[in-house]
Amino acid sequence: MSHTLGVRQAQKLRTRQALLDAALALLEEQSLSSLGLREVTRAVGIAPTAFYRHFRSIADLGVALVEEALGSLHPMIRTTMSPAADSEERIARAVDLIARHVYEHSAHVRFLARERHGGVQPVREAIQGQLARFARELKEELAKDEQAAGWSEEDLLMLAHLYVDQMLITASLFLEALDGPASAREQVARLARRQLRLISIGRRHWLD
Amino acid sequence: MSHTLGVRQAQKLRTRQALLDAALALLEEQSLSSLGLREVTRAVGIAPTAFYRHFRSIADLGVALVEEALGSLHPMIRTTMSPAADSEERIARAVDLIARHVYEHSAHVRFLARERHGGVQPVREAIQGQLARFARELKEELAKDEQAAGWSEEDLLMLAHLYVDQMLITASLFLEALDGPASAREQVARLARRQLRLISIGRRHWLD
DNA sequence: CCATGCAGTTAACAACTGTTCTCTGGAATT
DNA sequence: AATTCCAGAGAACAGTTGTTAACTGCATGG
Secondary structure (H helix, E strand, O other), rough: OOOOOHHHHHHHHHHHHHHHHHHHHHOOOOOOOOOHHHHHHHHOOOOOHHHHHHOHHHHHHHHHHHHHHHHHHHHHHHHHHHHOOOOHHHHHHHHHHHHHHHHHHHHHHHHHHHHHOOHHHHHHHHHHHHHHHHHHHHHHHHEEEOOOOOOHHHHHHHHHHHHHHHHHHHHHHHHHHOOOHHHHHHHHHHHHHHHHHHHHHHHHHHHO | OOOOHHHHHHHHHHHHHHHHHHHHOOOOOOOOOOOHHHHHHHHHHOOOHHHHOOOOOOOHHHHHHHHHHHHHHHHHHHHOOOOOOOOOHHHHHHHHHHHHHHHHHHHHHHHHHOOOOOOHHHHHHHHHHHHHHHHHHHHHHHOOOOOHHHHHHHHHHHHHHHHHHHHHHHHHHHHHOOOOHHHHHHHHHHHHHHHHHHHHHHOOOOOO
């Protein structure tokens, strides 16, 4: 397996990745719908026309960025939420994981938060679709927990959506606090922990 | 008071409003950071340069749109949340109110959801600031409720933020379901009611 | 009634955009 | 060794953009 990829194809993948990286960097200060094709190629150092060798349009590149961004988010949502966020220590660990992820993938997180409701339909749909998939996966994880006994499928999915949304809200709060003092980040963490705690309590008494 | 506003100034306000309306309409299919000054003036039917008589820049117009959008949201957040969302009937009424608001002010809601994390800093900050203000106001309302006895200020604010975020999430889900069948909207309503119910339960047992 | 103020116009600017077609150099295939 | 393939370059296209300056006409205040 894996032919080690000829020189030719390897170089193509490298410039493709350069395009994605440059676009992601440029998107820190603007939205995808205002990102120009020439702008991206200029940042990479290739001719504008070479762009078409890799993507049909900027929207197309955006969809590719969604895959990349959620590829890095996927492992997190598992390790964060699957140990049925409940005990105080687990909640703290989950919030710390979110903080770390935002710190290490800030550009990706910013991109997702920005384009989730952004002005480019295909990208919006790609993000919504992936997040819905995450929620379904998380639902399956939650169903395994002993606490889920007696819960309907619909209620489990409801809870999963609540967790996913809460995770994104927390992530975007961390994002805003990134350039500020450490105290701001700690405050975000405190808030997030309390909100998760409240959800956890609601979950525990759901069937009363 | 109120000099009935001379013909002169009245006309100025009218074209200013026309600019805001045109911009809001154009923003249904793109983000603010890609909205062009000429694009807006063309839609209104005035010369591009006349734009500067009303706004310094597109970002400036965006901030004005935030005021407008949240002005219409302000009464809702009161009537929705102040009767301490708790009983089943109150939750249903709150969700219906959100649905109605989205239906009647879809463009404004879309604008807020899109630019809350959008690519134009001053607009982002204006939205965040206003939402934080809403949360503080809601906190005061929540404090009046008998259920809030024994709650710390920080916990009340935490709950208020949870409600505000939940409201926006629900609103944007309604937005996506606007063009679809009525069943999709009813499903969003079901989900929103359940999530509010879970938060409500968590709230009731917070001090256990 | 006349002078001022000011919303909106016109013209022009340099710079930018996406997309087309043609070409080239070198890796891949035969 | 000869041939095909294709990532990227280059030039040109018709439009677009924000911003400037100097203007016009008309409601306003003295």
